[in-house]
Amino acid sequence: MSRTHTRLYAHIVWSTFDRAPIITPAIRDRIYPMMQRHATNLGAEVIAIGGIEDHVHVLARFPSRLAISELVQRMKGASSYLASQVMGELFRWQGSYGAFTVSERGVDRVRAYVLNQEAHHRGGTTHPLLEITEEQAS
Numbered sequence: 001m002s003r004t005h006t007r008l009y010a011h012i013v014w015s016t017f018d019r020a021p022i023i024t025p026a027i028r029d030r031i032y033p034m035m036q037r038h039a040t041n042l043g044a045e046v047i048a049i050g051g052i053e054d055h056v057h058v059l060a061r062f063p064s065r066l067a068i069s070e071l072v073q074r075m076k077g078a079s080s081y082l083a084s085q086v087m088g089e090l091f092r093w094q095g096s097y098g099a100f101t102v103s104e105r106g107v108d109r110v111r112a113y114v115l116n117q118e119a120h121h122r123g124g125t126t127h128p129l130l131e132i133t134e135e136q137a138s
Helices: 023-040 068-086 104-114 118-125
Strands: 010-015 045-052 054-061 098-102
Touching: 010 068, 010 104, 023 045, 023 054, 023 068, 045 104, 045 118, 054 068, 054 104, 098 104, 104 118
Parallel strands: none
Antiparallel strands: 010 054, 010 098, 045 054
């Protein structure tokens, strides 16, 4: 009997509504684990989550049966609900997102990029193709 075997990786980026700088450390510390739990429940493996006050990056391995759009929708929905309804924060994600495939050889490099978002933004070493610009976010 044959089995399907895949190793699919994606680097996903999305921003807060109107790029509002609302992802405070207190919110981040609650929504990142929530996003990870929802991804795991869908069969995806979150390798890294990082970001700054107005956007988030996720590197994930996902099964072939799971659409990226569903993964993003669930992660955004759960985290938005937690921040707004449970924590009482004014919180909303932008409707759009960016998703980029990653080769297995590139996973370590992208993981480092995702986990070091604050340093990249502070030092001006972001990769323009992997960041959501104002035009892309609207």
